[in-house]
């Protein structure tokens with residue numbers, strides 16, 4: 685993996701094919717158990733719900749792609 689960022693594991697948006705990114709809220713710095721990760725499409729702004737676990741968040745996004 686050589687330190688690549690998690691976002692490289694994201695598939696493109698299932699709706700517009702755009703690039704997605706992971707949004708993190710500042711609360712993650714003080715409360716790691718809060719649901720503070722969301723994946724959003726740069727182009728059409730479709731998003732997942734909030735997840736506390738970034739791995740689960742990525743999985744949800746990639747699964748949504750498969751459900752297209």
Ligand SMILES: [Zn+2]
Nearest residue numbers: 697700725728
């Ligand atoms: Zn999109």
